[in-house]
Amino acid sequence: MKIAVSACLLGYDVKYNGGNNRNEKLIALLEGQEVIPVCPEVWGGLGVPRDPAERQNGKVISCRGRDVTEEYMSGTALCMKKIRQEHAGMAVLKARSPACGKDVIYDGTFSHTLRDGDGTLAEAVRQEGIPLFSENEYEMIRRCISGAGGQSDDKI
Numbered sequence: 001m002k003i004a005v006s007a008c009l010l011g012y013d014v015k016y017n018g019g020n021n022r023n024e025k026l027i028a029l030l031e032g033q034e035v036i037p038v039c040p041e042v043w044g045g046l047g048v049p050r051d052p053a054e055r056q057n058g059k060v061i062s063c064r065g066r067d068v069t070e071e072y073m074s075g076t077a078l079c080m081k082k083i084r085q086e087h088a089g090m091a092v093l094k095a096r097s098p099a100c101g102k103d104v105i106y107d108g109t110f111s112h113t114l115r116d117g118d119g120t121l122a123e124a125v126r127q128e129g130i131p132l133f134s135e136n137e138y139e140m141i142r143r144c145i146s147g148a149g150g151q152s153d154d155k156i
Helices: 024-029 069-085 120-128 138-147
Strands: 002-006 034-038 053-056 059-062 090-093 104-106 114-116 132-134
Touching: 002 069, 024 138, 034 069, 053 104, 059 069, 069 120, 090 120, 090 138, 120 132, 132 138
Parallel strands: 002 034, 002 090, 090 132
Antiparallel strands: 053 059, 104 114
């Protein structure tokens, strides 16, 4: 199965602060799968490092008040194009991120407060009907991979 994965979780230094969120447990779980690294922020033209951003009232705003919605949406579109081209059967995205967060993201106040919602890419993946997980949902990821045995690479 082809699986789109937030590049930071795979150890790519694309995080806003120049680091990554390498997740050894997730990497081990994905062993033997075809992984497609994605990063909407970088693909949308935002540099590394960059100011942190959060979703606020339908926009993505940096901690300095800069509207970076266009960059996030452009990067999301490029990631979705890649996900479609590769016929990814699922996605594992970085929790709480304004681009990749699933179900819960930071609330836009830069106070580490969480709220219900999805990041821009998570929202697009969900709309596409592709199974979506955060890196913390190991058992659900394992079940999805196991259930895919023998299926084609076509989008689920």
